Amino acid sequence: xxxxxxxxxxxxxxxxxxxxxxxxxxxxxxxxxxxxxxxxxxxxxxxxxxxxxxxxxxxxxxxxxxxxxxxxxxxxxxxxxxxxxxxxxxxxxxxxxxxxxxxxxxxxxxxxxxxxxxxxxxxxxxxxxxxxxxxxxxxxxxxxxxxxxxxxxxxxxxxxxxxxxxxxxxxxxxxxxxxxxxxxxxxxxxxxxxxxxxxxxxxxxxxxxxxxxxxxxxxxxxxxxxxxxxxxxxxxxxxxxxxxxxxxxxxxxxxxxxxxxxxxxxxxxxxxxxxxxxxxxxxxxxxxxxxxxxxxxxxxxxxxxxxxxxxxxxxxxxxxxxxxxxxxxxxxxxxxxxxxxxxxxxxxxxxxxxxxxxxxxxxxxxxxxxxxxxxxxxxxxxxxxxxxxxxxxxxxxxxxxxxxxxxxxxxxxxxxxxxxxxxxxxxxxxxxxxxxxxxxxxxxxxxxxxxxxxxxxxxxxxxxxxxxxxxxxxxxxxxxxxxxxxxxxxxxxxxxxxxxxxxxxxxxxxxxxxxxxxxxxxxxxxxxxxxxxxxxxxxxxxxxxxxxxxxxxxxxxxxxxxxxxxxxxxxxxxxxxxxxxxxxxxxxxxxxxxxxxxxxxxxxxxxxxxxxxxxxxxxxxxxxxxxxxxxxxxxxxxxxxxxxxxxxxxxxxxxxxxxxxxxxxxxxxxxxxxxxxxxxxxxxxxx
Numbered sequence: 270x271x272x273x274x275x276x277x278x279x280x281x282x283x284x285x286x287x288x289x290x291x292x293x294x295x296x297x298x299x300x301x302x303x304x305x306x307x308x309x310x311x312x313x314x315x316x317x318x319x320x321x322x323x324x325x326x327x328x329x330x331x332x333x334x335x336x337x338x339x340x341x342x343x344x345x346x347x348x349x350x351x352x353x354x355x356x357x358x359x360x361x362x363x364x365x366x367x368x369x370x371x372x373x374x375x376x377x378x379x380x381x382x383x384x385x386x387x388x389x390x391x392x393x394x395x396x397x398x399x400x401x402x403x404x405x406x407x408x409x410x411x412x413x414x415x416x417x418x419x420x421x422x423x424x425x426x427x428x429x430x431x432x433x434x435x436x437x438x439x440x441x442x443x444x445x446x447x448x449x450x451x452x453x454x455x456x457x458x459x460x461x462x463x464x465x466x467x468x469x470x471x472x473x474x475x476x477x478x479x480x481x482x483x484x485x486x487x488x489x490x491x492x493x494x495x496x497x498x499x500x501x502x503x504x505x506x507x508x509x510x511x512x513x514x515x516x517x518x519x520x521x522x523x524x525x526x527x528x529x530x531x532x533x534x535x536x537x538x539x540x541x542x543x544x545x546x547x548x549x550x551x552x553x554x555x556x557x558x559x560x561x562x563x564x565x566x567x568x569x570x571x572x573x574x575x576x577x578x579x580x581x582x583x584x585x586x587x588x589x590x591x592x593x594x595x596x597x598x599x600x601x602x603x604x605x606x607x608x609x610x611x612x613x614x615x616x617x618x619x620x621x622x623x624x625x626x627x628x629x630x631x632x633x634x635x636x637x638x639x640x641x642x643x644x645x646x647x648x649x650x651x652x653x654x655x656x657x658x659x660x661x662x663x664x665x666x667x668x669x670x671x672x673x674x675x676x677x678x679x680x681x682x683x684x685x686x687x688x689x690x691x692x693x694x695x696x697x698x699x700x701x702x703x704x705x706x707x708x709x710x711x712x713x714x715x716x717x718x719x720x721x722x723x724x725x726x727x728x729x730x731x732x733x734x735x736x737x738x739x740x741x742x743x744x745x746x747x748x749x750x751x752x753x754x755x756x757x758x759x760x761x762x763x764x765x766x767x768x769x770x771x772x773x774x775x776x777x778x779x780x781x782x783x784x785x786x787x788x789x790x791x792x793x794x795x796x797x798x799x800x801x802x803x804x805x806x807x808x809x810x811x812x813x814x815x816x817x818x819x820x821x822x823x824x825x826x827x828x829x830x831x832x833x834x835x836x837x838x839x840x841x842x843x844x845x846x847x848x849x850x851x852x853x854x855x856x857x858x859x860x861x862x863x864x865x866x867x868x869x870x871x872x873x874x875x876x877x878x879x880x881x882x883x884x885x886x887x888x889x890x891x892x893x894x895x896x897x898x899x900x901x902x903x904x905x906x907x908x909x910x911x912x913x914x915x916x917x918x919x920x921x922x923x924x925x926x927x928x929x930x931x932x933x934x935x936x937x938x939x940x941x942x943x944x945x946x947x948x949x950x951x952x953x954x955x956x
Contacts, residue, residue: 283346283353284427287451289325297327298340308337313447319407320358323450330362330445335432339448344424347416349381350553352456352494355398356411357448359429364444365404372442373401377410379427383420393417393491407449413456415494419522419549427453461497463504463854468864470505470849478807478814483637483767485573485818487512490550491826493557497854498822503568508637509558510573510769510818512828514551517583518668520621522547525584525667528592536616543616544592548624555625555632562635572632573769573818574625574639576705577618578688580654580673581644581835585666587613588674594665602664602677610678611687618691626697638701640737640769641692642685644836645673646706646721651713653682653721670835682724689731705737705769707837710747710755722762735765735815741837742799743774744791753802760812767816768803770837772847773859774829779844788846790869793858796849797866797873817863825852 285296292312299308309331315324329339347353359375376399380390396412416425431446471484485508492498502509513519521529521544529545536543555572562569586592588610590603597603605613622639625632647654656677662669664677675684692702704722708714718736725731736759747755759766773792779785807814821827828838829845839845849860858869866873 283343283453284341284451287357287453288323289327289449294327296341298342299329299337308332310339319449320409321450323358326358326360326447326449328362328445328447332443332445335441335443336430338431339429341427342424343427343453344422347425347453349416349418349422352413352415353453354411354456355396355414355427355451355453356409357429357451358407358409359402359449360407360447361402361404361431362445362447363404365402365442368404368442370401373404375400375402375408375410375429375431375446377412377414377427378430379414379416379425381416381418381422382424382426383418384423385420386423387420389418414453419547458496461500461854463497463500463850464856465504467856467860470860470863471507473864474817477804478817481815483508483571483573483816483818485510485816486822487770487818487820488554488822489513490553492822493554495822495826498826501822501850501854502570503565507569508571508573508816508818509554510575511551511554512575512820514554515574515621515625516576517579517587517617519550519582520546520548521584521587528584528586531592534616536612539612541612541616542591543613544587546620546624551625555635558635559631570635571637572635574636576640576643577621577692578614578641578645578675578684579643580675581670582668583674584668585664585674588678604674604678607679607683610684614684614687615691618688619695622692622695622700626700633697636700638703638734639692639696640703640705641733642688643705644707645675645682645685645704646714646717648708648711648714648836651711651715651717653685653717682721685721686725686728686731689725689733690728693730693732701734702732703735703737703767703769704733705739707739707741707770709738709740709759710751712751712754715755715758719758719762722759726762733763735767736760736763737767737769739770739820739837740768740799741770741772741774741820742795744776744788744795749798749802752799753806756802756806756812756814760806764811765813765815767814767818769816769818770820771818772820772827772829774839774847775843775845779846785846789858792846793862793866793869794873796859796862800863801874819848821848823850823852823854824848 286294289312294310294312297310299310308329310327310329313326313328315326318324327339329337355377357377361373361375365373377394378390378398379392380388381392382388393415394412395414397410398412398414400408400410402408416422429448429451431444432441474484475482484506486502486506487510488498488502489512518525529547531542531544533540533542535541558570558572585594588604589595590605593603595603604610624630626636627633645654646652647658649658654671654673654676656664656672656674658673659671662672664672664674678684689702696702704718704725706714706718709718722733722736725733738755738759756766773795775788776791777784777788779788803814803817806812824830824846827845827847829847831839831841833839833841846857849857849863851857858866861868
């Protein structure tokens with residue numbers, strides 16, 4: 270999906286006088302807010318080389334505002350959406366001696382301004398762009414900067430800020446500081462190396478499950494320029510789930526604290542006040558895919574939309590009167606009526622689906638399916654998620670991680686039914702519609718999800734084409750039996766089951782090579798177990814595995830590397846290795862779990878089958894669930910401690926293993942699976 274960077278302008282450097290060899294510092298500005306008066310910015314010369322061999326540097330003193338900083342307009346020398354490297358050295362003066370860490374922070378903080386004059390102060394940066402400095406010590410900053418803005422850019426300003434705490438709002442020293450040897454260049458990445466000689470995952474899985482199988486991965490705007498990611502996607506996958514950019518908060522421009530621009534439209538014969546939608550982030554990803562598909566007619570990527578209705582990552586103002594979060598005179602929250610919310614819901618679903626899948630949309634041929642509703646069942650109770658799951662969340666919070674404002678408005682599952690009715694009404698007939706959830710193997714939650722699926726299908730004008738099992742797992746949970754039972758339960762209602770966000774959270778600290786290799790080995794066997802179950806169940810009548818999608822291409826880009834308060838996430842404190850490819854794009858044992866795990870472990874599939882009590886479920890507790898949900902699940906977890914002990918990391922090796930079936934080449938071919946030393950025959954269904 271990458272393209273060649275735009276050529277540099279005639280000037281040989283992006284940053285003028287970045288080495289400060291010229292005593293005329295007129296290319297640099299003390300501020301862009303009219304705060305230059307009284308500030309002193311001047312060249313200095315060191316008697317000894319420092320840093321990367323510099324002797325010249327620029328210093329800045331007599332500051333009266335935290336926003337007085339080194340700044341330069343580079344608009345004419347960069348291109349929107351291109352990536353650039355940056356590096357410079359910075360030093361704080363002795364004014365900062367004794368100051369706390371929060372008042373010794375220097376950061377590279379560029380910003381852009383669109384043609385309407387609106388500034389975007391959220392730059393896309395990688396590397397060491399923010400550091401706590403020791404006074405008098407030169408410190409190097411370096412990394413990458415992508416020039417972005419949701420709209421066309423009119424100006425790009427680079428800044429090196431020292432603002433004290435809280436971006437200039439807290440205490441500030443307002444001392445002097447210096448910078449040296451500032452450089453920016455077009456980013457030209459070294460071509461990564463992937464394992465080209467391994468089997469193609471897409472072709473391998475289709476050989477087992479049929480040619481229509483979705484073999485997918487997730488992609489966000491942050492990874493569309495990663496060449497290694499592109500190479501792996503091109504070799505191994507046929508579908509992409511848009512990871513974040515089609516969620517409600519993204520389509521509202523991440524304006525979670527305040528509504529976007531409002532307009533009054535006529536909808537269903539009445540006037541309706543609606544907020545403005547912002548498709549730019551999603552289209553940045555989709556445009557890359559469209560371009561690829563045009564250039565590669567023999568390898569077409571399909572796209573999964575994710576997600577229309579979700580309690581999380583939906584701005585709270587969307588549920589409120591006039592789109593403003595407030596309280597009524599009696600102290601109650603100013604939620605709109607269910608009738609008005611239904612109008613908003615229908616407008617939102619109609620508008621989004623028609624924009625991306627309508628007859629006039631340039632993206633209409635991309636999408637194969639869409640997650641209509643996400644995570645509407647509570648972990649603890651196993652029933653519908655309400656607005657009172659987590660006591661720590663306030664109704665006025667800009668977004669919610671556990672509590673559902675949908676439930677606060679409706680007080681029932683009516684919004685779920687309506688979401689599927691509206692999606693069915695406005696989606697093309699060949700666009701599949703899904704329900705998607707995590708902790709979906711938890712015995713109690715399975716029952717709740719089955720009820721949701723049943724309730725939706727019983728309503729008039731709805732359809733669910735598959736159940737999406739997110740599959741955010743770890744080495745201990747869920748057990749093989751729970752995984753199998755959950756698939757059977759969902760297939761009994763909807764027939765088709767998809768794995769939609771497959772990854773595996775680490776069980777140990779990975780700082781040592783031994784721990785990392787141990788984790789790789791145990792993780793690979795767990796993936797192999799799950800895959801064997803998928804193959805076995807797909808071969809049975811009445812169960813169709815129609816998609817296997819992983820939540821990230823390489824380990825470095827996994828969402829588990831950062832803190833998240835939504836289901837299945839991580840607290841961000843431990844390095845993770847959850848995927849099939851490591852951070853250097855190399856295959857791991859987990860990759861071979863889906864191709865031929867005997868490459869890693871020749872004995873895999875030969876062990877005697879372990880007998881497990883069929884009536885004993887294994888608790889599947891989300892470690893990041895709010896306290897209220899953990900309390901609800903504690904009883905179930907205690908009741909299952911016997912089997913929990915059997916599936917600890919030390920016991921994973923002893924779990925029952927299913928051998929890989931022989932790849933199927935036509936309907937009706939018989940495959941053999943070795944279980945407990947005996948041959949079990951099953952027929953592969955025609956896809």
